[in-house]
Amino acid sequence: MEDSEMVSDENNTRDDVSIQIEDADDTVVSSIGNKLESIAPLSSERCIYRIPQLLRRFNEAAYIPCLISIGPYHRGKESLQAMEQHKLRYLRTFLDFFPNKSLQDYVKALRELYERARQCYAETIFELGVDGFVEMGVDGFVEMMLVDSCFIIVFALKKCHWLGVSNDPIFETMWMSNAIKLDMILLENQLPFFVIEHLLHLACHDSEPRFNILGLMRSHHFFERFYVKTYTDIVPKHFLDFLLHCFMPSSPNGLPQGNGWWEVMPSATELHQAGVKFKVGRSRSLLDVKFSKGVLEIPVLVIDVVTETFFRNLIAWEQCQDLTNPYMISYAVLMDLLINTPNDVSLLIEYGIIKNWLGDNEEVCLLFNKLCKDVIMGDSKMYFSSLCEDLNAYCEIRCHEWQATLRRDYFNTPWKIISFFAAVILLILTLLQTIFSIKH
Incomplete structure (x- = not known):
């Protein structure tokens, strides 16, 4: 009798444990299910990213706006709050300059673009609420799009002299407008281009002249500060994408020749010792580096305080895409191969290829040596692979x-x-x- 009672107790204990395990399993299943339901589907519209930590560790400041937040990623930061009043002033200027539509018309139009515009951002978007940062809602996102888009449009109109700049603190100081243009090319500080274009098209719909943002930038060389000499006709995803397209070869002849592998080659000093002559290229594109009959022709490159920020953000944008031919990474790698020591910088300065406004050749050397650290090449091809092959072959001839x-x-x-x-x-x-x- 006692044995049967013991067996019964053991069975009951097993049943209790089994029920507890099943309850625990149900809890885990429920937890995972809730997490899966909360995951938003990935969109093919994604084009505005936060910089991966792997890339930003060498120069965090190169990816962070110093004066103004554009878009949601840096919105609400205390260090950028001073510009919020200027944004509202520019919104009022926009409404006065384009009186055919009301504020309500613009809000309604941008609300219709919300879903598409929100899908352009690859990360969760937060805004500062009463109890700290919370996920940004539709109203906050629409307001951000309107205020930031109007600021960019009015800033461009003022920069291109369609609007007056008297009594405007942004244009009364030497540094503010240039700092804003630099902030406008940061990958984390972007608005979808179609949002700005749609708003400007709506504003100009029943009036003259009819502006478009790319036309303003082409006619007044808006981004000439960033080595842009020719302007693309391709409609970009955002301003940084616009800059990248300005550097891309315009024809199939611009595709990499040779095997496309990521090659190594001697530095500028070693090439010079091997008999290679250097010459300043007259091309309007940084990518137009040529080697023929022992002469290496390289377009002039001005190195100043914005150069590293410019290259790092373009490289980060290429890294966030699946590109077969990452042109700016190829250019940065080529310059890294040419420049190993300050002596290489001195040689390129001597031939007029580099104009060093930083003053210290060591700084220029470190800039290019660190530019592609932790950059993943993957299956991409080097645009200058054929050039490197030709230079290596030339150096092997002893005469x-x-x-x-x-x-x-x-x-x-x-x-x-x-x-x-x-x-x-x-x-x-x-x-x-x-x-x-x-x-x-």
Whole structure:
């Protein structure tokens, strides 16, 4: 009897444990189910990202706006609050300059774009609420789109002299407008381009002149500060994408030649010692680097305080896409290969290829040496692979190095050239005298 009671107790214990496990399983299943339901589906519209931590560790400041927040990622930051009043002033200027539509018309139009615009942002968007940061709602997002879009439009109109700038603090100081333009090219500080274009089209619909934002930028060289000499006709996803397209080759001839592999090659000093001559390229594109008949032609590059921010954000934008031909990464890698030491920088400065406004050649060297740290090449192709192959092949021919040594050591000044030929003439005369003496 006691044995049967013990067996019954054991069975009851097992049943209780089984029920507890099932309850625990149900809790886990419910928890996972809730998490799965809360995941938003990924959109093909995604084009505005937060910079991956892997890329930002070498220079965090290169990705963060210093003056103004555009878009939601940096909205509400205390360090950027001073510009919020300027944004509202520009909104009022926008409404006065385009009086055919009301504030309500613009809000209604942007609310219709909410879903598409929200899908352009790859990250969850937060805003500062009463109890701290909370996920941004529809109203907050629409307000942000309107205020920031109007600021960009009015800023462009003022920059291009369609609107007056008197009594405007942004244009009364030397640094503010340039700082705003720099903030406008940061990957984390973007608005979808179609939002700005739609708002401007709506504002100009029943009035003259009819503006478009790209037209303003083309006609007044808005981004010339960032090495842009020619402007693309491609409608971009945002301003940083616009800059990237301005550098892309416009024809299939611009695609990488050779095997497309990521090549290594000698530095500028080593190339010079091997007989390669350097020349300033006259092209309007940074990518138009050429090597022909022993001459390496490189377009001039001005290095200043914005150069690193410019390159880092373009490289980050390329890294956030699945590109076969990452042009700016290829250019940065090429410059990194050319520049290993401050002596390489000095050589490129000597030939007018680099204009160093930073002052310190060591800084320029470190800039390019760190620019592509932690950049993932993947299956992409190097735009300059054929160029690297040609330079490597040229350096393997020893006579080129001998000729360079001869020019460098014996023909680098007029006096050395005269001395060399005088020595040759003296040697010939001595030889002739010796032969004449032997015969007689």
